[in-house]
Amino acid sequence: MKIRQLLLALTGTIAVAGLGLGFVVSQTTSAKAEGIRSGYTYATKETQGLQDDEMSNPGYLWVDTGEDLWSKAEGDAGKSCNDCHGDAADSMKKAGVSYPKYKDDIGKMQNIEQRINQCRTDNMKAKAWKWESNQLLSMTTYVRNQSTGMPVSVAVDGPAKPFFEKGKAFFNQRRGLLDMACKHCHEDNAGNLIRANVLSQGQINGFPVYRLKWGKVGSSHRRFRGCNKQVRAKPFKNGSDEYVNLELYVAWRGRGLPVETPAVRN
Amino acid sequence: MASARLKVPKKAKKGDIITVKSLIKHKMETGQRKGKDGKPIPRMIIKNVTATYNGAEVFSADWAPAVSANPFLSFKVRATESGTIELKWTDDNGKVVSQSAKITVQ
Structure with missing residues (x-):
């Protein structure tokens, strides 16, 4: 744990020094051991560099x-x-x-x-x-x-348990005209190409995220809606129970990943 | 409301070349897109950005529609004296946003 914080601090210093582009120090040392990867690791070096430097990361305008x-x-x-x-x-x-x-x-x-x-x-x-x-x-x-760099740890036991199960069911449920579940892309095919794009694990540790496509910051629910539309399903409303439960499950999937808000993604 | 960021090193030696970094929130609408009603969305970009060092212009750029939304700008300048570096962004509406930062030169 201490080593990781040190590493993070180190990454910070390097980024501030303006050399962020050349260095990609692993931010996910412990999470990586379990095969959990942040979307950061799928991004190009240029996008990572944009995120690392507080002065070039447009998300900080929203901060x-x-x-x-x-x-x-x-x-x-x-x-x-x-x-x-x-x-x-x-x-x-x-x-x-x-x-x-x-x-x-x-x-x-x-x-x-x-x-x-x-x-x-x-x-x-x-x-x-x-x-x-x-x-x-x-x-x-x-x-x-304010939590940037701290590992995600949501409670999924006790009263949260039934909601966690609902979120998990949503994640694994086929939907839309394409009859695809979240897991078909983000669990079974993470790292593979979908046409010209690399599929990520669909982690939300960087949300609200500055998406270059949007040209602004957006919430995880906006992303969920986008994903649902892409499989030709009718998206739920922002802030709906379905998406909040899904958010819980997806946050749990990325347990241990450092919060990267505001992250930059393509 | 802060919609621009500017970073200048707090201290520098006389004669040093320093890097000025800036970021501004702007939609940079190109004027080439159409809205849902099929009508073109009018152009709305930052057309000029000017930097002054203690009142003297040290950097200026005319931007075109190809510049991204929320543009980042960085340039180098020689530190000559203590004072203020100010950036001014002017958009198509004539709205001016300015941000300044102080530097101490030893």
Whole structure:
């Protein structure tokens, strides 16, 4: 564990020194042993270099916006995130690794986006942000960025167990006109080509991710919708129970991978 | 709202060549795409970016539609004196975003 943190710190220093392009130090030493690979390892060197340097990673523009929103008071309660949580670097440090989480008050799983919006409606008495809106994406990216480098570890036992099973079933369920399940690409054929693209394991440790194709940051649910559309299935809504359960299962699949938010992918 | 990033080394020796890095959030719409209604989406790009070092222009570029969204720009400049390096991005609407950073030259 210590060695890994050291390695990560080392990668950081190298990237800051501006030599990030030439060095690809393994970020996933322990996860690699189990055959779990981050999407980072499938990316080209150029894309990796873009991600490694905070100054060239466009995702950090959203982190900056999130930081501004963090201390902006909104809603009838006249409070900002900062008034209750204080410095995000301390209070949000572990948030990125443990969501989606089981919540007693709603009796189901909740992911970071939903947690932020619940905080807004319940505590700030403000309007919930729309899914994929600039504000919600920025805040989610900012919050998850505080956990960068820490290994993903979601709880899948206890009350989360039935939801985990649902997510797992979703992952293995054939759907759409092409009759394909998530696993057909991301488990059976990870690393193989699908036409001109390399299939990844479909890990979400870097989300919200800056996708070059989108030209902006997007949530894992947007990606799920894209995947579902590609197999000619009707996608579910952003923030639907189906996708939150799937998010839990996919996060568990990538257990031990370091959080990379905001990652850069093609 | 911060929509641009600028990084300049905090300290440098006189005569050193320093690297200035910048990043700005912009959609850089090329004007060559069509919307869902079939009509062209009007062009909206950053047409000029200018860097000044203590008020004197040291770098300037006219950008074309082929520049990516959220463009990254990096250039080198010789550190001559302590002061401010400022970047200004001007887009098709005439909107100007500027960001500045301080440098100490010894």
